[in-house]
Amino acid sequence: MKNCAAIIIAAVLLNAIILKASDAPDSNTIYDSDTNHLWNRLNKTLFDRSGPDGKHYGLDELDILYWNTTTNLLGGVSHQQATNVLDEFINTHGEWLIQDPLKKALLQRDLWALFDWTAGGRKSNHQVEQKELLKRLSVAIQRLELTTNEIASLPDNYALAGKNNLADLPQGLFQTNGDWINVSVNNAERLVPMHQMGFGGRSVFMVLFHDADGRKAGTNYLNQISSVTPLWVPSTNPHSSDRLMFNTNFAQFPTNSQWALARRMCVIDTDGKIQPTHIVESIQLRTYLGFGQPDYVMITNRNGYVVGVPVPPQRFNEFRMTRHDAKLVSLANDEKDFSGNDHFFSMGFDAFEPGRWDTNYTTWATNYDSLRWQGIVLQNCYQCHNGPGIYSVNSFTRLLSGERPGETTQMVESDGKREEEMAAYFKESQANWGLLQGLWLQQN
Numbered sequence: 001m002k003n004c005a006a007i008i009i010a011a012v013l014l015n016a017i018i019l020k021a022s023d024a025p026d027s028n029t030i031y032d033s034d035t036n037h038l039w040n041r042l043n044k045t046l047f048d049r050s051g052p053d054g055k056h057y058g059l060d061e062l063d064i065l066y067w068n069t070t071t072n073l074l075g076g077v078s079h080q081q082a083t084n085v086l087d088e089f090i091n092t093h094g095e096w097l098i099q100d101p102l103k104k105a106l107l108q109r110d111l112w113a114l115f116d117w118t119a120g121g122r123k124s125n126h127q128v129e130q131k132e133l134l135k136r137l138s139v140a141i142q143r144l145e146l147t148t149n150e151i152a153s154l155p156d157n158y159a160l161a162g163k164n165n166l167a168d169l170p171q172g173l174f175q176t177n178g179d180w181i182n183v184s185v186n187n188a189e190r191l192v193p194m195h196q197m198g199f200g201g202r203s204v205f206m207v208l209f210h211d212a213d214g215r216k217a218g219t220n221y222l223n224q225i226s227s228v229t230p231l232w233v234p235s236t237n238p239h240s241s242d243r244l245m246f247n248t249n250f251a252q253f254p255t256n257s258q259w260a261l262a263r264r265m266c267v268i269d270t271d272g273k274i275q276p277t278h279i280v281e282s283i284q285l286r287t288y289l290g291f292g293q294p295d296y297v298m299i300t301n302r303n304g305y306v307v308g309v310p311v312p313p314q315r316f317n318e319f320r321m322t323r324h325d326a327k328l329v330s331l332a333n334d335e336k337d338f339s340g341n342d343h344f345f346s347m348g349f350d351a352f353e354p355g356r357w358d359t360n361y362t363t364w365a366t367n368y369d370s371l372r373w374q375g376i377v378l379q380n381c382y383q384c385h386n387g388p389g390i391y392s393v394n395s396f397t398r399l400l401s402g403e404r405p406g407e408t409t410q411m412v413e414s415d416g417k418r419e420e421e422m423a424a425y426f427k428e429s430q431a432n433w434g435l436l437q438g439l440w441l442q443q444n
Helices: 002-022 038-047 076-091 101-119 124-143 148-153 157-163 193-198 215-226 359-367 377-384 417-428 431-443
Strands: 181-185 203-210 232-234 244-246 258-268 274-288 295-300 306-311 314-321 328-330 411-413
Touching: 038 076, 038 101, 076 124, 101 124, 101 148, 101 258, 101 274, 101 431, 124 431, 157 274, 157 328, 181 215, 193 203, 203 215, 203 417, 215 411, 258 417, 274 417, 306 377, 314 377
Parallel strands: none
Antiparallel strands: 181 203, 181 411, 203 258, 232 244, 258 274, 274 314, 295 306, 314 328
8 A cells, every 4th residue: 555655646746747847937838738749849949049058048038039140050950950840841731730820920920030030140151051941931931821811810919918907008009099199200211210120120110109198288299399490409518529419499298208119010911911910019118207317227237247327217118928829918127038129239149159159258158158148128228218208219319210310300190001011111122021032932
C-alpha cells in the first residue's frame, strides 16, 4: 500500500509539474493547445529568440524581435530549421489547419514583418539564404490572405476592452462626434513618420485629442494653433547653437487634456491589397497635468549608467495587444520590453547577438544577459515628448518628421480615411512591398 501511495503521489506531482510547464508564460500555445501543432512550431522556429544567457523571448511579444544587424535565420542551424518548417507549411497546405480569421491575421502579420526584415538590413553576406527565406515567406503570406468577410469579422478589441472596464483606458476614443477628436495634418505627407517607419508601414496610426473643456473647445483650439504663423522663428538664445526656435505665441490646451496615439493592424486581402482592421495593436496616452518645465528623474540606462531623464508634468499610459488573443492590456509603470519604442533607440543592434556587433562583448558573451537591453516602456516616451504642453506633441511640432519646417501645422479633424490611405500609400511605395508583389507574380 505504501508503494502504491508513493506511486500515486509521484504521478500527481509529475502531472502538476507538466501542467505548470504548460502554463508558463513562454509556452508555445499561441495558435493551438498542442505545442507540436504546425502553426506553433512555425511560430517558435521563426520568432523564438534566445541569448547567451539561455533565456527565451519573443513568442508573446507584440512585435518580432529582429533588428538590422540580426543574423538569426540567415545561416547555420537556424536557417535550415526555418526553411524546413516553412516548406512543411507550404507543402502540406498548413494554412488549412486553422480557419480562425484572427489567428490567420496574427500569423500573417508576423510573417509579413519577418519578410520586410529579411528584405532589408545588412545581409550582403547572406544573399542566398535571404532569397530562400523571401521566396518561402511570400508563399506563406499569400496563403494566409484574408477575405473581405474574414476582415470584417475580426474583433474590435478596443470596444471589448472598454466593456471589460480596463483601468485608465480612454473611453470613446473612436466615437464619431464624441469628446475625442481624430486629428490629421493637412499640409504633411505623413502624420507620424517616425512611428510609421519604425513599424514598417504595416499599421495605421491615428492621433487623437481630448480637450478637458469638451469637443467644441477642442475644435476651436485646433483652429487657433493652425492659424498662428510662423511655426518657427529665429532663436533669441545667445547660448544655443540652434538658429530657429518654436514660436512662443501658441496657446496651451487646458490642464488634464489628453493626446493619444493609436496603432491599428493592417492585413493583406485575397486581392493582394493592404486593408486596415478594427484591431488596435497599441494605444499610447498622455495626460497633461501642467505646463511647467520638466523635472529630472534618475534612471539606469541599458549601459548601466545612471542618467537624468526629463519628465514633463504628464501622466503616461500605454495599452498593448496580447499575442495570443489580441486583447488590450495596460502596461505597468515599470514594465520592460525589447520591442515597441526600443526599435527607435536600438540603432539596429540585436539584444541577443551582442558578440556579432560589438567586439568588446565577445569575451564574455557566454554569460551575457539579454535583459540588459530591455528598457522601461513608459520611460522611452519621455525622450521624445518632453516639451511643455503642445510643444511635446510631435505631430504638431513636426520635430521628428524629417520634413522641412513649414509656416504652420494645419491640424484638422479627420474621419480617419486619410490616415488609412496614407498608410497604404506609404507601404506601397516601399521596395519590400514591390518585392513581395514580384514574388507573388512569379509563383502565379
